[in-house]
Amino acid sequence: MFGIDVPIFAFSHCRDVVVEVSKAGGMGVLGMARMSPERLRRELAWIDSHIEGKPYGIDVLMPTTYQEAGDLKFDPDRLFPKEHLDFVRGLLDDAGVPPLPSADADAIVRELLSELSFTPAESARMLEIAMEHPIKLIVNALGSPPKALVDAAHAKGIKVAALAGRPKHALRHKENGCDFVIAVGTEAGGHTGSVTSMVLWPRIVDAVAPMPVLGAGGVGRGRQMAAALALGCEGVWCGSIWLKTIQSEVIPEIKARMFAADSDDAVLTRSVTGKPCRTLRCAFTDAYEKPGAPEPLPAPLQNILWWSEGRVRVERVRAPDFLTYPVGQIVGDMTQQSTVKDVVYEMMDELVEAQQRLSAMFE
Amino acid sequence: MFGIDVPIFAFSHCRDVVVEVSKAGGMGVLGMARMSPERLRRELAWIDSHIEGKPYGIDVLMPTTYQEAGDLKFDPDRLFPKEHLDFVRGLLDDAGVPPLPSADADAIVRELLSELSFTPAESARMLEIAMEHPIKLIVNALGSPPKALVDAAHAKGIKVAALAGRPKHALRHKENGCDFVIAVGTEAGGHTGSVTSMVLWPRIVDAVAPMPVLGAGGVGRGRQMAAALALGCEGVWCGSIWLKTIQSEVIPEIKARMFAADSDDAVLTRSVTGKPCRTLRCAFTDAYEKPGAPEPLPAPLQNILWWSEGRVRVERVRAPDFLTYPVGQIVGDMTQQSTVKDVVYEMMDELVEAQQRLSAMFE
Secondary structure, X not given: OOOOOOOEEEXXXXXXXXXXXXXXXXXXXXXXXXXXXXXXXXXXXXXXXXXXXXXXXXXXXXXXXHHHHHOOOOOHHHHOOHHHHHHHHHHHHHOOOOOOOHHHHHHHHHHHHHHHOOOHHHHHHHHHHHHOOOOOEXXXXXXXXXXXXXXXXXXXXXXXXXXXXXXXXXXHHHHOOOOEEEEEOOOOOEEOOOOOHHHHHHHHHHHHOOOOEEEEOOOOOHHHHHHXXXXXXXXXXXXXXXXXXXXXXXXXXXXXXXXXXXXXXXEEEOOOOOOOEEEEOOHHHHHHHOOOOOOOOOOOHHHHHHHHHHHHHHHHHOOHHHOOOEOOHHHHHOOOOEOHHHHHHHHHHHHHHHHHHHHHHOO | OXXXXXXXEEEEOOHHHHHHHHHOOOEEEEEOOXXXXXXXXXXXXXXXXXXXXXXXXXXXXXXXXXXXXXXXXXXXXXXXXXXXXXXXXXXXXXXXOOOOOHHHHHXXXXXXXXXXXXXXXXXXXXXXXXXXXXXXXXXXXOOOOOHHHHHHHHHOOOEEEEXXXXXXXXXXXXXXXXXXXXXXXXXXXXXXXXXXXXXXXXXXXXXXXXXXXXXXXOOOOHHHHHHHHHOOOOEEEEXXXXXXXXXXXXXXXXXXXXXXXXXXXXXXXXXXXXXXXXXXXXXXXXXXXXXXXXXXXXXXXXXXXXXXXXXXXXXXXXXXXXXXXXOOHHHHHOOXXXXXXXXHHHHHHHHHHHHHHHHHHHX
């Protein structure tokens, strides 16, 4: 479908990762959530001038999902029940994380909010910009892409795919004209369902056959890639593994926390976005697990609450206990920094070993 | 290690399943929790006379874990906080599940309790009885088997294994002299950890290498077995899949609920035993998820609360909404009854297909 050498699709917010994976024979896919049109233009131009003609794609949140956030105006005291604001503020105050300087606070928060709350028109504009570049793939991260967008992409020779955590979602993507689906097991970083890759992938493969399926969730090494192929997938979709690379966007303090983490430190929590999202455990996610904590607000409010009140305060002083990032259970295998190229080559080496071991067992 | 034809280990409380799996070339393992010494003797004698000399094993809860229950005397009003008793009783009363006839109630509950609360001496006696039979394997379901037991088993040529949900538990089993470990992903039925098979199996394989590992959790078909081998396991340990067979101990009403269930109806809940246990979702597990429900009691109290107050009342009238059974996420693939033999043969057929598909991708 893309003329790539190895069926590794790399989701990353980092243009360097996208370029390196595509140059290593896989397919980089740029996550463009929370990016302004100007920044998107810059990032894609940079990719085009470095990727040496190799194919790449973009990952978007489609218009329909933006609408709910688009209608929100930022006014913390009106948007958030007092109990929730007090809970987050109290948590950070008690931990000695300083409040934002009042002059900066409003500006920082407004900028964040403007990135979070695209209107449908703005996000359509983002897609237009992306389609002016030689992208080969558009992936929808939440829900099914609208038919009109699928048709527009296909008219330009661009393939369209979408993520699915249940067979019925995968079937809807197929009906809407997607070219393939990405089956996401619960062990993945970010928003996930509750069914594991081992159980989910073959169910989705069977549900949409003969449409190709990529396995996502729990894939960071060659043996897991071999398992994906054995389970009927045509390739893999990886996100977390790139966070450990020197190219990744993750700050050193968060990387250090990831390298020290075990698999069950990647917790599924509603505290960060309001929807179940697998994230590196931290003082913030722990606080929401304790008796007496408020139930997280529905999406997108919890996300805005955390980004506006929490994350800016925390990242400004890099308060270690509160630093977090979406990551999957493979974080337990991530113990040291590496390059994107080495990750791809090690995966391929171990994939070949795994396949040879399996063949030998059958002889 | 056992001279079996196919590396499928079948955990079952049902002697027929044990015999059929071993006769089909795998290895049946009888779960003997909640069995009196007399019944164990009868079951093993029955197995010996039907299994045609094929190897089989037993799965036990070792003495150390019995102690806590052994000290409990049954007195619901003393054992259980009033809030908890009222919650369970109220739930069943509201749903119209009749209370037990008072003449029977005490006797039924006492019998249940006597099965749940072995003393260490009694459980050692159980193991002695088992070792008088030609068993080839003892599996410890909870914790590491004591060194003395491992030595006693080895002296009789019996292998010993144990279940592990984390690499450090697997390492402890190795130190205690186990011959292999069973790595249990969160998608398994019954007590499980939080890490999925895709992530956990290769981590445990690497942690205890070159000791063999069986993959458990999410295995009900050949592609999942191929994935286990690709991930570095030497075979698989399956429990849930046998529940759908005509040989299984599960009553028809529960089977019907399983056939209608989706993968995410196998919920991880503390409401049944006090520890995280993956179980078919029912009105009882749902009730504990609602705001205002009590926190489940610690093990083994929650288990006794449910078995004594709940399960007997529910199963006596087969109240459909409350019927449940431990089962893994593969329940979503279980849609109709089958025989044990057909399950084994279908798994092997699909395993071969998966391996051939993988080989073809490499040519």
